[in-house]
Amino acid sequence: MSSITTGNDKQYSDSRKLAARARLNREYTIAEIGWFPWVAGQLPLKAGDRILDIGCGPGWFWAAAVDKLPESLDLTLSDLSPGMVQEAVERCQPLAFGSVTGQQADATALPFEDGAFDAVIAMHMLYHVPDQSQAIAAMHRVLKPGGFLAVTTNGAGNMRKMYELTTVFGSPPYDPGGAAFSYGAAERLMQEHFGNVAMTQHPARLRVTEPEDVFLALTSYPPGEEADEAQLDAFRDAITEAFRVGSGVLETEKETGLFISRKAA
Numbered sequence: 001m002s003s004i005t006t007g008n009d010k011q012y013s014d015s016r017k018l019a020a021r022a023r024l025n026r027e028y029t030i031a032e033i034g035w036f037p038w039v040a041g042q043l044p045l046k047a048g049d050r051i052l053d054i055g056c057g058p059g060w061f062w063a064a065a066v067d068k069l070p071e072s073l074d075l076t077l078s079d080l081s082p083g084m085v086q087e088a089v090e091r092c093q094p095l096a097f098g099s100v101t102g103q104q105a106d107a108t109a110l111p112f113e114d115g116a117f118d119a120v121i122a123m124h125m126l127y128h129v130p131d132q133s134q135a136i137a138a139m140h141r142v143l144k145p146g147g148f149l150a151v152t153t154n155g156a157g158n159m160r161k162m163y164e165l166t167t168v169f170g171s172p173p174y175d176p177g178g179a180a181f182s183y184g185a186a187e188r189l190m191q192e193h194f195g196n197v198a199m200t201q202h203p204a205r206l207r208v209t210e211p212e213d214v215f216l217a218l219t220s221y222p223p224g225e226e227a228d229e230a231q232l233d234a235f236r237d238a239i240t241e242a243f244r245v246g247s248g249v250l251e252t253e254k255e256t257g258l259f260i261s262r263k264a265a
Contacts, residue, residue, distance in 0.1 A: 018057065020220040024206070024213050031204035035256065038202050039123070040065035042258055043150055048098065049118035050074045052142060054107050054135075055125025059088030063095060072098035076117070078105040080128075107135040115144045123152045127181035133189050140193045146265040149194065153186050154178035155255025159206055162214060162252050165242060168234045169223040178255065186259045194261035201257045208250040211239045 029035065039061065045051070047070040053062070056077040075097050077088040082104045089102040105111055107122070107129050120139045129135045139149050156178045164173040172179070183199070190197040208214055215236060218224050227235065242250050 017220045020216045024217040028208045036064040040068040045070050047071045051119045052076045052117045053121045056088045059091040062092050066095045074099045078103045110138045112142045116142050118147045120149045127177040136189050136193050143263045148262045151259045153181050155183045158255040159252045165238045190261040197261045199259050204254045206252050
């Protein structure tokens with residue numbers, strides 16, 4: 001069965017499908033500090049660092065976090081999707097970075113020299129990569145000695161009450177991204193390649209007040225995207241019942257973590 005972790009060419013040719021899922025998190029997350037500012041505050045960056053963002057998507061993180069980052073960062077935005085690279089570069093070039101360049105790239109075969117970057121960032125993308133160990137090895141290779149890799153992913157319990165609704169499509173009742181590249185996988189592979197890893201979880205929960213946003217988010221990728229009318233009707237019924245039980249609200253805990261490893265100097 002296909003899912004959010006497959007069909008990347010169709011899912012990520014541009015940001016339209018991703019936007020439905022991003023909206024759910026942007027509009028309904030309850031947290032003292034939002035996800036992007038929180039990640040920015042955790043990254044041990046220095047002014048003038050050379051940064052490679054792998055799986056950059058449309059560049060939303062950098063646009064949201066630029067005011068919270070050190071000055072004069074040289075940013076290389078890479079993604080398997082040329083459309084995403086173009087959108088990210090267009091979004092970030094006018095912002096206050098030292099430089100912004102784009103490069104279409106496969107995470108397992110990065111077209112950069114050894115030791116080229118002070119930091120490599122890979123946010124919520126390794127669950128799309130078939131050989132995650134090879135990708136992390138490539139990230140290690142392009143880091144300078146003493147540089148760091150920052151990876152984000154979801155835990156298996158992320159937004160469980162929401163993902164339980166997708167069982168009407170035959171999906172398992174959990175986050176497919178968190179299943180494909182779990183907290184445990186991140187810790188194991190980064191420890192294996194770097195010899196060290198530190199993990200921090202963003203304290204947050206989701207409180208959704210609009211049922212249609214749940215529907216749009218969970219039908220923006222397979223199998224919901226490919227469901228027939230009977231399945232979609234059953235899905236709407238499941239959403240309606242969940243909101244009835246929650247007195248008009250769907251609340252669920254989030255599990256979203258940041259893992260940082262440093263290359264030996």
